[in-house]
Amino acid sequence: MIQINNITKSYVKGKKSIDNLNLEIRDGEIFGFLGPNGAGKTTTIKMITGILNPDEGDILIDNVSIQKNPLEAKKKFGFVPDSPDMFLRLKGIEYLNFLADIYEIPSDIRKQRIEELTKKFEIQDALQSQIQTYSHGMRQKIVIVGVLLNNPKNWILDEPMTGLDPKSSFDLKEMMRKHSREGNTVFFSTHVLEVAEKLCDRIGIINKGKLVFVGTYEEMKEKFEGKGTLEELFLEITDEL
Numbered sequence: 240m241i242q243i244n245n246i247t248k249s250y251v252k253g254k255k256s257i258d259n260l261n262l263e264i265r266d267g268e269i270f271g272f273l274g275p276n277g278a279g280k281t282t283t284i285k286m287i288t289g290i291l292n293p294d295e296g297d298i299l300i301d302n303v304s305i306q307k308n309p310l311e312a313k314k315k316f317g318f319v320p321d322s323p324d325m326f327l328r329l330k331g332i333e334y335l336n337f338l339a340d341i342y343e344i345p346s347d348i349r350k351q352r353i354e355e356l357t358k359k360f361e362i363q364d365a366l367q368s369q370i371q372t373y374s375h376g377m378r379q380k381i382v383i384v385g386v387l388l389n390n391p392k393n394w395i396l397d398e399p400m401t402g403l404d405p406k407s408s409f410d411l412k413e414m415m416r417k418h419s420r421e422g423n424t425v426f427f428s429t430h431v432l433e434v435a436e437k438l439c440d441r442i443g444i445i446n447k448g449k450l451v452f453v454g455t456y457e458e459m460k461e462k463f464e465g466k467g468t469l470e471e472l473f474l475e476i477t478d479e480l
């Protein structure tokens with residue numbers, strides 16, 4: 240469960256990039272965070288994961304505050320950032336072992352998980368190569384595998400489908416569904432409305448730092464139907480594709 244309470248953030252004085260955001264992502268749901276480029280999705284995710292501090296407000300992950308108790312809170316989620324360009328000089332296998340060390344995963348379990356997950360995402364042949372030789376999609380996959388090694392309760396993913404080939408994208412969506420069915424929380428951002436429609440239990444739409452809608456896809460259709468606003472909103476979202 241992720242609780243976002245009254246979050247406000249400005250990068251530049253007088254210009255709120257996030258404006259009094261309130262949101263609760265429940266156990267057992269896939270929540271899609273939608274909005275056009277520059278809406279504030281990544282900024283929000285950076286605050287949830289403790290990379291940025293909000294100017295005001297508080298964020299709890301399974302009831303632990305990311306600001307007040309960051310180490311404890313960070314044990315409760317796995318995070319896939321929008322640009323998976325990290326530890327580029329490490330070989331894939333070194334990166335995964337490094338993460339497994341941090342998470343203190345016993346060697347027999349880690350070996351089995353690495354095998355299983357890298358096979359699933361078809362990157363087992365790349366594990367002996369440095370990450371800097373990987374394509375964007377492969378980097379995305381190794382980061383996802385790294386996060387899944389620890390099997391965290393809360394998954395937080397920033398534009399996770401971007402750069403993935405159709406099969407991996409399909410597999411990831413299936414894994415998100417399975418994870419939420421098991422009572423866990425999946426929070427991801429996207430600017431692709433279609434993904435949200437098919438995958439999410441609920442969606443939130445953010446525009447210019449303000450939450451403009453929270454609910455199911457059906458509720459969103461009802462809310463905006465006949466007002467012309469839905470199309471405008473959709474256009475704004477899909478315009479950025």
Ligand SMILES: Nc1ncnc2c1ncn2[C@@H]1O[C@H](COP(=O)(O)OP(=O)(O)O)[C@@H](O)[C@H]1O
Pocket residue numbers: 250251256274275276277278279280281282283
């Ligand atoms: N490091 C930064 N410095 C100044 N402004 C930023 C920075 N990062 C993001 N912004 C601004 O904050 C707003 C939200 O950006 P972002 O959270 O990246 O949006 P999204 O992920 O929805 O595309 C945008 O107006 C963007 O220009």
Ligand SMILES: [Mg+2]
Pocket residue numbers: 280281282321397
């Ligand atoms: Mg972003």
